[in-house]
Amino acid sequence: MKLTIAPEDYQLAIDMIKLGFRKNVILSEIPAISPRMYGCLRNDSGIDNEDNDFTLGRLRKISTILANQHDKRSATDFYMYI
Structure with missing residues (x-):
């Protein structure tokens, strides 16, 4: 095309x-x-x-960083689903 x-x-x-x-x-x-x-x-x-490895890897990395910071634990779900 x-x-x-x-x-x-x-x-x-x-x-x-x-x-x-x-x-x-x-x-x-x-x-x-x-x-x-x-x-x-x-x-x-x-x-x-839509479900390529790059995008899934990026989301995993973000959730890992936020999960390791205990003071931002409540923000983990917010950043995962935006």
């Missing part, structure tokens, strides 16, 4: 996808990208599904 967006928007979207930004954030920050285009960009970036 040929995408009709500016090259700088394309590269920014690919970088944001690879860094693990959420779909809603990317769509709100780059208005030229539609939800359908997001799927194509995600495939172009090499990430094929």
Whole structure:
């Protein structure tokens, strides 16, 4: 599928996808990208599904850091599900 967006928007979207930004954030920050285009960009970036190892690893790391700090124990669930 040929995408009709500016090259700088394309590269920014690919970088944001690879860094693990959420779909809603990317769509709100780059208005030229539609939800359908997001799927194509995600495939172009090499990430094929929502439950990839990078995202799951990042969530695990955050929960481990917060669980190790006893004074922030109540914030663990808050950060895990946002």
